Amino acid sequence: MSAISAVSAQAETAPAFTPQQRQEIVDIMRQALKSDPSILSDAILALRQGAQAKAETDALKYVRQNHAAIQNAPAYAVRGNPNGDVTVVEFLDPRCGYCRSLVPVIDKLVASDPKLRLVEKIIPVLSDKSVLDSQAILAAAMQGGYDKMKRALMQDTTPPTIERIKQLASANGLNAEKLEADLHSSAVSAQINENLAQARGIGLDGTPTFIFGTASIAPGAMTMADMQNHIRDARKG
Known part of the structure; x- marks a missing residue:
């Protein structure tokens, strides 16, 4: 079995997070946002920049096709x-x-x-x-x-x-x-x-x-x- 296949197999058989684990992850994220609110603003900015870049790409594609x-x-x-x-x-x-x-x-x-x-x-x-x-x-x-x-x-x-x-x-x-x-x-x-x-x-x-x-x-x-x-x-x- 290749390394990639082994990783895929492990991923398929890995157990899902328990409710307690999911809550711990949420708590960690909440604490991180409280400690550094810029995390959220950076994420929003990245999403906006990604959306803008896609819109510009789509617009130029339309121009070149038409x-x-x-x-x-x-x-x-x-x-x-x-x-x-x-x-x-x-x-x-x-x-x-x-x-x-x-x-x-x-x-x-x-x-x-x-x-x-x-x-x-x-x-x-x-x-x-x-x-x-x-x-x-x-x-x-x-x-x-x-x-x-x-x-x-x-x-x-x-x-x-x-x-x-x-x-x-x-x-x-x-x-x-x-x-x-x-x-x-x-x-x-x-x-x-x-x-x-x-x-x-x-x-x-x-x-x-x-x-x-x-x-x-x-x-x-x-x-x-x-x-x-x-x-x-x-x-x-």
């Missing part, structure tokens, strides 16, 4: 070089303060990197106001006004209403009546649902969230230098 769909977008939502050597996907909510603060940073990033392809995925995750803004932006895209409406709404501090949206549409040279009619169109709903499905696929839990090629996923507001580092890693493959 990268063609994730990096695909209507022409109006693609910025920079349409044939760029690396694609950065940004999931953003137009009502998100962090997303709004990053608008000039993203503009500068795209302008500074002639080989970069950036894809914007509008997702309403914060509130009903986010839904209305998202619908308005995608409805504006149906008359060539995606970027104008996106910027107008993301700079606006007034709570969105249909009347406010129509005012902004008119101010930016769009047909306000058509935009209102297109808000609840099947095309707008389909695009929002597609973006949300991909967001769920990566386990998105906040905006903005960036996907750099198939190399990394980074949530939250980032500096331009941080983005450039992620892009550099993505280009390495």
Whole structure:
């Protein structure tokens, strides 16, 4: 019998702990926790880190399996070089303060990197106001006004209403009546649902969230230098 087989046999025949032994083990653990409470906090931290690592691994697996769909977008939502050597996907909510603060940073990033392809995925995750803004932006895209409406709404501090949206549409040279009619169109709903499905696929839990090629996923507001580092890693493959 091999050493491994012998150990297995002993394990199979070893008697279970008696109730008294189990109680002694519990008492030892309780005393240890009283003497050093950090044992419990360390254990909780390890569990959280393990769960986070698994979530990140699962998210990247989803990205790599679905990268063609994730990096695909209507022409109006693609910025920079349409044939760029690396694609950065940004999931953003137009009502998100962090997303709004990053608008000039993203503009500068795209302008500074002639080989970069950036894809914007509008997702309403914060509130009903986010839904209305998202619908308005995608409805504006149906008359060539995606970027104008996106910027107008993301700079606006007034709570969105249909009347406010129509005012902004008119101010930016769009047909306000058509935009209102297109808000609840099947095309707008389909695009929002597609973006949300991909967001769920990566386990998105906040905006903005960036996907750099198939190399990394980074949530939250980032500096331009941080983005450039992620892009550099993505280009390495």
